[in-house]
Amino acid sequence: MRRLLVLGAGTAGTMVVNKLRHRLARADWQITVVEPGDTHYYQPGYLFLPFGTYSPDQVVRPLRPLVADGVDLVRGEVDRVAAAENRVLLADGRSLPYDYLVIATGVTPRPDQTPGMLDGGQWRRSIFDFYTYDGALALARALDAFDGGRLVVHITDMPIKCPVAPLEFAFLADAHFRRRGMRDRVELVYATPLPGAFTKPVAAARLGSMLDERKITVEPDFLVERVDGTTLVSYDEREIPFDLLVTVPLNMGADYVARSGLGDELNLVPVDRSTLLSRAYDNIFALGDANDIPTSKAGSVAHFAVEVFTDNFVAYAAGRPMTGRFDGHANCFVESGGGRALLIDFNYDTEPLPGRYPVPALGPFRLLDEAAVNHWGKLAFRWMYWNVLLPGRPIPLPAHMSMAGKHLPHAEE
Structure with missing residues (x-):
C-alpha cells in the first residue's frame, strides 16, 4: 500500500485529495489529509462580511462532508516534517509515514511581525484585518460604528493572498460610505509597498485611474516599519495617521515549514514553478499558497495548478515523466x-x-x-x-x- 499524505484541507488540499481519490486505486493507495480544525472557510467571502453582502453562515461549512469517501481525515497540528525519514510528526506525538507528501497549509496573516501592530493596544480597536474570519466580523462591527475620519487601507508587504483584495476593499468602502451618505466625511487612503495600484502596467494604470476617480489617495512605495499608536510609520520615516486602519499583515507560511528546514524566509516551500515539485526532495510537492511560485496567491491559481498537478502526479507515481507544465494562470x-x-x-x-x-x-x-x-x-x-x-x-x-x-x-x- 502506497501512502499519499496531504497537509492542509483548505482549497488546494481538499481539491487534491478529492481529485486523486478518483484517480488512484483504493487497493493500492492510502490517501490521508491532516487538518487541525473541523471547519472549512470560503476565504473569498471574507471581503464581503464587513459590508453585509454575505452572512457568516455563507462562508463556513463542516469539513468532513467536503472530503471524499476513502480519504482519511486526521485532525492534528503538524509539528515538523522529517523529510529524510519520510514521515510527519504531529504536535501530540503521532507519527505519519508517507511515500509522497503534499504541503498545502497555505499562508496566514502575521500582525506580530510588524512592531506596534499587536502590542500597541489598537488591535481590533482601531486596527483591523479582513483576511481572517474573526477579523472580518470584527471589522463589520467597526464599520457600522465608524462616523467619519481617515480610513487607511494598508498592505504590509508582498506576497499576500489575493493581491487585489485590498483594492476591492477600498472600492467597496467608497461605495459603502456613499450609500450611507457620509462619503464626504471619510478620507480614504491606500498605502501600498508597490509603486502603484498593481504590479503589471496595464492593470496598474486601469486600477490606478479607478482609485483617482473615487478620490482615494494612493501612498506608493510605503514599506511600514512600525505602528505608533494610530500612525503608520515607514522605513523612510513617512507617517500616515489613521482613525481606522484596515491592514493586510505580512503573510507567512506555516511555522512547521521553518522547523522542518523546508522553507524560505517567509516559510514558503521553494518548488519548480512548472511541476510544483520541491527543489530539495523528489517526493514532496507544495500547492496553493504554500509554495514560492511567482504568481498570485489566489484560489484560481490553486484550481489551475491542481488540474496540472493531478495528471502529473498520476504519471510521476507510475514512474513516467511529468509532462504537464503549470503556466502561473x-x-x-x-x-x-x-x-x-x-x-x-x-x-x-x-x-x-x-x-x-x-x-x-x-x-x-x-x-x-x-x-x-x-x-x-x-x-x-x-x-x-x-x-x-x-x-x-x-x-x-x-x-x-x-x-x-x-x-x-x-x-x-
Whole structure:
C-alpha cells in the first residue's frame, strides 16, 4: 500500500485529495489529509462580511462532508516534517509515514511581525484585518460604528493572498460610505509597498485611474516599519495617521515549514514553478499558497495548478515523466462597488489585458472593464466553489491561459 499524505484541507488540499481519490486505486493507495480544525472557510467571502453582502453562515461549512469517501481525515497540528525519514510528526506525538507528501497549509496573516501592530493596544480597536474570519466580523462591527475620519487601507508587504483584495476593499468602502451618505466625511487612503495600484502596467494604470476617480489617495512605495499608536510609520520615516486602519499583515507560511528546514524566509516551500515539485526532495510537492511560485496567491491559481498537478502526479507515481507544465494562470474578479466588477486573467509571462473571457468576443465576462456581469460572476462563484471546485468535479475552463479574446490596449478601436 502506497501512502499519499496531504497537509492542509483548505482549497488546494481538499481539491487534491478529492481529485486523486478518483484517480488512484483504493487497493493500492492510502490517501490521508491532516487538518487541525473541523471547519472549512470560503476565504473569498471574507471581503464581503464587513459590508453585509454575505452572512457568516455563507462562508463556513463542516469539513468532513467536503472530503471524499476513502480519504482519511486526521485532525492534528503538524509539528515538523522529517523529510529524510519520510514521515510527519504531529504536535501530540503521532507519527505519519508517507511515500509522497503534499504541503498545502497555505499562508496566514502575521500582525506580530510588524512592531506596534499587536502590542500597541489598537488591535481590533482601531486596527483591523479582513483576511481572517474573526477579523472580518470584527471589522463589520467597526464599520457600522465608524462616523467619519481617515480610513487607511494598508498592505504590509508582498506576497499576500489575493493581491487585489485590498483594492476591492477600498472600492467597496467608497461605495459603502456613499450609500450611507457620509462619503464626504471619510478620507480614504491606500498605502501600498508597490509603486502603484498593481504590479503589471496595464492593470496598474486601469486600477490606478479607478482609485483617482473615487478620490482615494494612493501612498506608493510605503514599506511600514512600525505602528505608533494610530500612525503608520515607514522605513523612510513617512507617517500616515489613521482613525481606522484596515491592514493586510505580512503573510507567512506555516511555522512547521521553518522547523522542518523546508522553507524560505517567509516559510514558503521553494518548488519548480512548472511541476510544483520541491527543489530539495523528489517526493514532496507544495500547492496553493504554500509554495514560492511567482504568481498570485489566489484560489484560481490553486484550481489551475491542481488540474496540472493531478495528471502529473498520476504519471510521476507510475514512474513516467511529468509532462504537464503549470503556466502561473490566474484570474480574479475585482469588485469595484455599485454592483460592478472587473476581471483580470494572466500568467507568468502575460499581464492582464482587455478583452472577453472565456469565449472570445462573446465573454460573457469583460476583462479590465467594470461590468455588472463580472460582479454576478464573482457572487456565483461561491456556489461553484462548494459544489464543483472543492469536490474535484470538472470545470469547463482551460488550466492554461489563452490569448484568445485578449488584445493590447493600443489595439482598441
